[in-house]
Amino acid sequence: MAMTGSAYLSNKTGLPDKTQRPILFWMFAALAFGAIIRVIPPLVAPAQYVLWIGLSQTLWIAAFAVFLSTCLPMLLKPSLDDGRAG
Numbered sequence: 001m002a003m004t005g006s007a008y009l010s011n012k013t014g015l016p017d018k019t020q021r022p023i024l025f026w027m028f029a030a031l032a033f034g035a036i037i038r039v040i041p042p043l044v045a046p047a048q049y050v051l052w053i054g055l056s057q058t059l060w061i062a063a064f065a066v067f068l069s070t071c072l073p074m075l076l077k078p079s080l081d082d083g084r085a086g
Helices: 002-012 017-044 046-077
Strands: none
Touching: 017 046
């Protein structure tokens, strides 16, 4: 997701990479926090295991939703270079 997000957001749109950094930051933050919540809290409070897994899933789903909503329209539009889709 990191490589695809960075490459498509800067190369496919023709925009400088800095214009898309807030989107990428929140996408990667959700992924990182989802991974942390998946591992550390169950070690500390195993009785709430289902809660931690559910919260981790929610963050990962949110990250992938942002990824799809940001990159999918660019993948479906014609390229700036050759006019072909993708």
